[in-house]
Amino acid sequence: MAAPVKQNKLIRWIDHRLPVFTLMEHELNEYPTPKNLNYWWNFGSLAGIMLVIMIFTGVFLAMAYTPQKDLAFDSVERIMREVNYGWLMRYIHMNGASFFFIVTYIHIFRGLYYGSYKTPRELLWMLGVVILLLMMATAFMGYVLPWGQMSYWGATVITNLFSAVPVVGNAIVTWLWGGFVVDNPTLNRFFALHYLLPFVIVGVVMLHLAALHQHGSNNPLGIDRKGPQDSIPFHPYYTIKDLFGLGVFLLFYAAFVFFWPNLLGDPANYIPANPLQTPPEIVPEWYFLPFYAILRSVPNKLLGVVMMFGSIFILFLLPWLDTSRVRSATFRPIYKWFFFVLIVDCVALGIVGAHRPEGIWVVIGRIATAYYYFHFLLMMPFVGWFERPRPLPTSISSAVLKGGGRLAGAGATMEKP
Amino acid sequence: MADIAHPAGGSVHGTETSRRDFLTLTAAALGGIGAASAIWPFLDSMNPAKDTLALSSTEVDLAPVQKGQRLTVVWRGKPVFIDHRPDEEIKKAQEVDVSSLRDPQPDSERVKKPEWLVVVGVCTHLGCIPLGQKATDDRGQFGGWFCPCHGSMYDTSGRIRQGPAPQNLAVPPYEFTSDTTIKIG
Amino acid sequence: MRKLVLAVAGAAALGLGAAWAQEASQPLPDEHWSFDGIFGTYDRAELQRGFQVYTQVCAACHALEHLLYADLGGPNGLGYSEAEVKAIAAQAQVTDGPNDQGEMFQRPGRPSDPFARPFANDKAARAANNGALPPDLSLIVKAREGGPQYVYGVLTGYREPPPGVKMGQGMNYNLQFPGHQIAMPQPLRDDSVTYADGTKATLQQEAHDVVAFLTWASEPTMEPRKRTGVKVFLFLLVATVCAYVVKRRIWASVH
Numbered sequence: 001m002a003a004p005v006k007q008n009k010l011i012r013w014i015d016h017r018l019p020v021f022t023l024m025e026h027e028l029n030e031y032p033t034p035k036n037l038n039y040w041w042n043f044g045s046l047a048g049i050m051l052v053i054m055i056f057t058g059v060f061l062a063m064a065y066t067p068q069k070d071l072a073f074d075s076v077e078r079i080m081r082e083v084n085y086g087w088l089m090r091y092i093h094m095n096g097a098s099f100f101f102i103v104t105y106i107h108i109f110r111g112l113y114y115g116s117y118k119t120p121r122e123l124l125w126m127l128g129v130v131i132l133l134l135m136m137a138t139a140f141m142g143y144v145l146p147w148g149q150m151s152y153w154g155a156t157v158i159t160n161l162f163s164a165v166p167v168v169g170n171a172i173v174t175w176l177w178g179g180f181v182v183d184n185p186t187l188n189r190f191f192a193l194h195y196l197l198p199f200v201i202v203g204v205v206m207l208h209l210a211a212l213h214q215h216g217s218n219n220p221l222g223i224d225r226k227g228p229q230d231s232i233p234f235h236p237y238y239t240i241k242d243l244f245g246l247g248v249f250l251l252f253y254a255a256f257v258f259f260w261p262n263l264l265g266d267p268a269n270y271i272p273a274n275p276l277q278t279p280p281e282i283v284p285e286w287y288f289l290p291f292y293a294i295l296r297s298v299p300n301k302l303l304g305v306v307m308m309f310g311s312i313f314i315l316f317l318l319p320w321l322d323t324s325r326v327r328s329a330t331f332r333p334i335y336k337w338f339f340f341v342l343i344v345d346c347v348a349l350g351i352v353g354a355h356r357p358e359g360i361w362v363v364i365g366r367i368a369t370a371y372y373y374f375h376f377l378l379m380m381p382f383v384g385w386f387e388r389p390r391p392l393p394t395s396i397s398s399a400v401l402k403g404g405g406r407l408a409g410a411g412a413t414m415e416k417p
Numbered sequence: 418m419a420d421i422a423h424p425a426g427g428s429v430h431g432t433e434t435s436r437r438d439f440l441t442l443t444a445a446a447l448g449g450i451g452a453a454s455a456i457w458p459f460l461d462s463m464n465p466a467k468d469t470l471a472l473s474s475t476e477v478d479l480a481p482v483q484k485g486q487r488l489t490v491v492w493r494g495k496p497v498f499i500d501h502r503p504d505e506e507i508k509k510a511q512e513v514d515v516s517s518l519r520d521p522q523p524d525s526e527r528v529k530k531p532e533w534l535v536v537v538g539v540c541t542h543l544g545c546i547p548l549g550q551k552a553t554d555d556r557g558q559f560g561g562w563f564c565p566c567h568g569s570m571y572d573t574s575g576r577i578r579q580g581p582a583p584q585n586l587a588v589p590p591y592e593f594t595s596d597t598t599i600k601i602g
Numbered sequence: 603m604r605k606l607v608l609a610v611a612g613a614a615a616l617g618l619g620a621a622w623a624q625e626a627s628q629p630l631p632d633e634h635w636s637f638d639g640i641f642g643t644y645d646r647a648e649l650q651r652g653f654q655v656y657t658q659v660c661a662a663c664h665a666l667e668h669l670l671y672a673d674l675g676g677p678n679g680l681g682y683s684e685a686e687v688k689a690i691a692a693q694a695q696v697t698d699g700p701n702d703q704g705e706m707f708q709r710p711g712r713p714s715d716p717f718a719r720p721f722a723n724d725k726a727a728r729a730a731n732n733g734a735l736p737p738d739l740s741l742i743v744k745a746r747e748g749g750p751q752y753v754y755g756v757l758t759g760y761r762e763p764p765p766g767v768k769m770g771q772g773m774n775y776n777l778q779f780p781g782h783q784i785a786m787p788q789p790l791r792d793d794s795v796t797y798a799d800g801t802k803a804t805l806q807q808e809a810h811d812v813v814a815f816l817t818w819a820s821e822p823t824m825e826p827r828k829r830t831g832v833k834v835f836l837f838l839l840v841a842t843v844c845a846y847v848v849k850r851r852i853w854a855s856v857h
Contacts, residue, residue: 035856060459064466077668077741080823082466085458087823088830232856240849243448247842254838258831259640262744270745270820271737280780444848447841471672471714481702 027213032231033238034219036396040114041217042245043107048205049246050100055198057093058142065145067191069184072147073272091261097139098264099253101287104135112318113339115327116218122319124211129315131204136312138197139287141190144182148269149279155182155190157282161295164305181275221399222327223392230396281356289353290346294372296357297365307369314376321376323384331390335383338375345371474602476594479533487550489538492601496538496546497589498562499599502573507531509560510574520585524574527588535599536575537589540564542582547571562586628778630751631758633810637817640832643825644818646681651797652815653680655808658795660739663731663786665719666819668740672713678822680815687713694718732772734785743813743820750813752778757809760788 015021064083066075079086108128111117117125144155159176163169178185216225225231232238256263264286268279284292291308298304314321329336345368352365393399475492477499482488488499502510510524511531528534540547547562547569548554557563557570559578564570569580576585591601636645653674656666671691674680682690691711696718699706711718720736721727728735746752755778763775773783790808797803818824 056459060462063463074668078466078468080821081668081673082468082670084461084464084466086462086466087821087827088458089462091827236852237856240845240852243444244842244845244849247838247845251835251838251842254831254834258827258834261827267745267747267749270741440844440848440851444841444844447837447844451837451841467672467676468670468714471670473714474712 028235028239029233031213031216031234032225032228033217033234034225034230034396035232035237036219036221036399037217037238037241038220039241039245040106040110040220042242042249043103043110045242046103046246046249047100047107050096050103051198051201051205054093054096054100055202057089057096058195058198061089061093062195065191067145067188069147069187069273072145072187076146088257091257095253095256095261095264097142097285098287099249099256100135101139103249104132105287108132108315109343111218112342113329113336114218114220115222115322115324115329117319118322118327119319120215121211121218124208124214125319126316127204127208127211129312131201131208132315133312134197134201134204136288138194138201139285141194141197143285144187144190145194146269147187147273149271149273150266150269150282152182152273152275153278153282154284155186158284159186161305161308164302166302183275218327219396220328220330221393221396222331223396226395226397283354286350286354289351290349291353293349293353293365294369296353297362297369307373311372314373318376318380321380323381324387324389325384326389326392331392332383332387333390334387335380338379338383341371342375345375474600476598476600478598480597484532489550490601492537492589497601498534498536498538498550498575498586500534500536500573502532502534506560506573510572510576513572513574513576519577520583522574522576522585527574527576527585529591529593533599534573534575535588535591535601536586538562538586540566540569540582541577541584541586542567542569542580547586628755628780630748630778631755633751633754633813635750635814635817637814637824640828642828645814647799648811648814649680649818650682651799651801651807652811652813652818654798655790655795655812656739656815659789659808660812661720663720663727663736664739665721666717666740667719667738669717669819669822670713671711671715671717673822675713678825680818684713691715732785736786739816740819743817745820750817753816754809754813756784757790757813758805 011021061079064075064079064086066072076090079090081087083089111125111128140154140158144151159173159182162172162176165172174180176186177183178189216231219225266283266285268281271279283289291311294311295304295308298307324332324335326332329339348364348368349372352361352368355361357365472493475490475497477488477490479488479499479501482499482501484501485503486501488501489496490499491497500506507524513524515521515523524531527536538546538550542564543566545564545566547564549556549562549571555563555565557579559570559572561571561573561575561578564580564582567581569582570578571582571586572578574585575588577583589601591599594600636642636648656664671687671694674690675682675684675687679687691713694711694715694717695708696711696715697706698709701707721730724735743749743753748755756776759776759778761775761777763769767775767782769775770783773785774787775782776784790805790812792805793803794805794808795803801807821827
């Protein structure tokens with residue numbers, strides 16, 4: 001398979017000195033991939049493409065944007081009105097943030113369902129959680145840049161979370177702001193970091209991919225590849241499948257960019273920032289709503305902040321919280337249902353986050369927060385112990401050929417760490 | 418390679434090759450067209466924006482400019498030199514043998530009224546601003562302008578006479594809106 | 603297990619739905635607009651009438667900070683020629699300077715100038731308006747929940763206060779405005795303007811036209827956006843179908 005690439009003399013010359021072509025050959029053509037990946041496996045590459053789109057549009061937007069508090073809002077409007085195709089770049093970037101999160105959340109839930117975090121992919125999973133945290137920081141700081149009302153008050157509220165830290169909280173917040181309120185120095189540093197962090201994400205994505213290629217992709221059956229009959233080369237099989245998935249995804253994305261560009265945004269962010277007046281309804285972007293709901297559901301300031309951040313940090317522990325030896329939820333009759341309840345729970349938290357914390361919403365928010373922690377801290381270890389998984393197929397190809405025909409004992413296929 | 422199945426069957430290398438190649442080519446072409454057209458808006462965004470293009474004209478009142486005085490005004494962010502030329506400068510400019518010039522152009526083509534020379538004050542070599550607007554400036558051997566960057570010398574019609582610059586100082590589009598006002602752009 | 607989970611999920615969904623329904627606010631009007639939908643465009647005659655309403659009524663207090671006179675012309679403008687745009691701009695007095703004497707001076711506007719503002723700054727605007735700040739209108743349609751329907755609702759929503767409602771000093775009763783008390787006195791009535799094109803100037807007509815104009819002012823690039831969108835969408839559709847066919851053929855040999 002390596003031969004055709006090296007036919008060209010120039011390619012051979014380069015490859016002898018800098019083995020980029022060998023690397024590409026190795027990671028694309030020779031890279032063995034399970035043959036049974038379903039369309040949920042498209043979302044990893046989609047997330048990578050979104051990262052590229054965001055960096056690309058972001059660099060060009062930065063050429064026309066001014067990170068100065070008196071000019072930032074106007075410069076964004078100038079991009080929308082006067083810069084050639086400025087509206088297009090900005091709407092791609094603005095809606096891109098939402099679609100990046102949609103894709104990433106689906107990618108995460110896919111990992112949760114098929115047990116992609118389990119041995120030997122613990123570090124792969126943890127690097128993914130690092131990427132999620134970096135994405136959240138980047139998205140938050142990016143939302144501040146248009147310097148609208150939601151930008152300003154979002155920045156104020158989120159930075160104030162750190163004031164919950166005992167003793168040094170207020171000093172930390174002042175340090176983050178570079179002043180006594182969110183002000184020009186805050187905007188400046190957020191712009192600098194918003195430009196920097198995506199490239200840090202690229203670095204961690206490289207590590208994420210290196211970790212992925214060490215043991216290869218997990219698959220819907222959650223069993224290891226046994227031999228050549230279980231694998232196909234990534235290229236062309238998954239390149240074309242990813243491209244088709246990309247097309248479908250872009251159709252949805254384009255519909256928002258061109259026809260409903262402001263549907264996911266908040267109208268109040270088209271009002272310039274006013275440090276003396278908080279808008280009557282202040283909500284974060286939709287992708288932060290579940291976390292915002294957790295924050296508001298806890299009546300204690302410090303505990304609320306801890307539980308909000310904890311809801312993400314808990315994912316680092318997931319490989320050890322889950323005691324089941326079977327990866328895929330397909331073979332876990334009880335866990336499977338808890339998984340779907342977790343999805344409902346996260347959606348509920350999102351809806352709660354979008355409403356004023358009064359009446360029924362407080363109750364729902366507290367139950368949903370409690371359930372979230374119950375799911376990870378109690379359900380995962382215990383269900384793993386007492387659940388009797390369904391029998392696993394002996395190999396990927398036998399399952400694919402015979403629809404799960406030949407079966408073996410549960411848990412037999414996972415390596416011991 | 419050892420651990421990958423080679424999917425068997427004729428459709429990979431067999432009879433349907435040409436049809437598949439055609440499809441693959443079509444798909445690749447569509448992808449290429451899509452990517453190329455997606456890049457254009459971003460490149461175009463670096464061109465002057467609409468509000469920049471709208472800032473296109475500057476009006477200048479010439480009444481206070483005495484004969485022999487030179488005035489600098491700004492048009493599209495660039496300096497425009499306005500020279501109220503005394504008769505001897507006009508004479509010098511008109512007497513030059515046009516065919517001997519690097520960028521041959523008679524003085525009459527470069528002015529609307531002989532006593533007013535209007536040129537863009539940017540050296541055609543590499544974009545520096547030539548000296549000569551102040552009476553104390555070095556105006557070079559030809560009495561016009563002298564570029565300090567690489568020694569280009571312009572005459573009293575703003576034509577290149579010596580040095581590396583390839584062309585005469587550009588004449589911007591302008592018109593006399595009255596006897597003593599011009600509108601540049 | 604399955605039943606229990608379904609029951610819990612169902613109950614949660616019902617609870618959420620019920621809680622959501624409680625939060626209904628003042629219903630928006632159901633006005634139809636030429637720019638509705640993915641093929642909607644601006645109606646140039648309507649925009650020009652709306653611009654007339656803005657100039658003769660709204661502009662006394664409300665600025666359009668993000669617009670240049672040049673935006674009125676061109677393919678995304680109101681359909682005015684270059685000469686008409688120059689004439690419109692020239693009607694405004696613009697402060698420029700400093701001149702050679704170091705003083706600011708007034709001159710007629712040019713297309714490259716931003717729209718003239720009614721007040722020098724926010725403080726002057728408040729002083730002239732009983733302490734209330736008339737908001738800039740160049741993004742008003744995008745900056746309000748409900749967009750054009752909401753703005754139309756406010757403009758046509760002035761009523762006599764119902765008996766028993768205590769109005770604040772200088773406040774006016776409005777059905778659409780949150781809290782129903784708005785500082786702006788009713789700006790539009792029948793025949794507030796005399797349309798240049800002879801259209802009968804009812805309150806509804808004026809409100810409709812000026813909201814169309816303000817929608818354009820909020821997003822003058824809406825038409826190229828939708829046009830490009832239709833093309834991009836069709837292209838993606840073809841490319842995706844093509845990718846799907848290729849995918850099917852490549853995968854045909856995998857069992």
